[in-house]
């Protein structure tokens with residue numbers, strides 16, 4: 001989609017981090033925005049940051065795992081805006097824990113949001129994208145979509161699945177003039193590590209990871225600029241950040257050997273506890 005001006009974009013997870021940055025970048029392109037999140041305070045903050053009388057901005061509280069709500073949401077947004085051209089399936093969480101320390105509920109939660117939420121978004125918004133005659137779906141995966149990281153079992157699995165389903169939809173939806181892009185960021189400076197503590201990850205561990213991300217990671221606004229370029233150039237996928245490129249290339253060149261240092265480090269830490 002070359003021209004984003006006057007288009008209507010739906011963004012899930014718009015109340016924080018990458019979703020908020022995408023909202024600002026899309027607003028700068030002249031898009032109308034439907035901002036979706038579970039967190040109303042976050043949504044209102046994003047709305048305030050994109051406030052401009054020439055654009056229509058609506059906020060919608062929704063849990064992307066709730067199918068009934070997602071179905072109603074698509075209709076609600078279409079009614080409010082008259083059309084829907086772009087869908088950013090971005091809402092996501094992580095829980096950093098070894099598989100054997102995780103409860104089934106924790107494993108399910110990550111899959112339900114990161115994978116189920118993307119499927120729900122694609123499923124319920126597709127009829128409206130088709131109706132618009134031109135559409136683009138942008139799914140937020142991760143560099144974890146390329147590699148199974150220790151302590152990130154369902155996170156890595158969900159992001160690999162999002163990569164895969166994006167490839168399928170890229171092929172299947174072209175006949176409807178709908179394109180699909182998966183985003184594979186490395187470390188981005190957002191609230192995801194803080195949220196991971198609320199979801200059951202170890203607080204001290206998350207503080208260390210957050211400090212590293214804040215030092216080495218990329219600003220979400222820089223990511224959002226790359227996403228806009230990718231939409232305009234109709235890229236099927238983009239890697240964002242040096243770490244994402246590095247991980248994907250190492251995996252490509254050493255598909256098995258890359259996992260050996262992970263195994264060694266994980267075993268050493270676990271036994272050293």
Ligand SMILES: NC(=O)c1ccc[n+]([C@@H]2O[C@H](COP(=O)([O-])OP(=O)(O)OC[C@H]3O[C@@H](n4cnc5c(N)ncnc54)[C@H](O)[C@@H]3O)[C@@H](O)[C@H]2O)c1
Nearest residue numbers: 013015016017018038063064091092142187188190191192
């Ligand atoms: N931050 C990173 O380093 C990084 C790297 C790669 C990929 N990602 C992905 O980027 C996406 C956005 O994450 P972020 O880093 O901006 O995190 P964030 O925690 O700053 O923002 C996530 C937003 O999603 C919302 N959300 C969570 N669960 C939801 C649900 N069930 N329904 C609706 N909204 C929900 C939260 O309320 C929050 O506003 C996620 O899919 C994440 O996996 C992040």
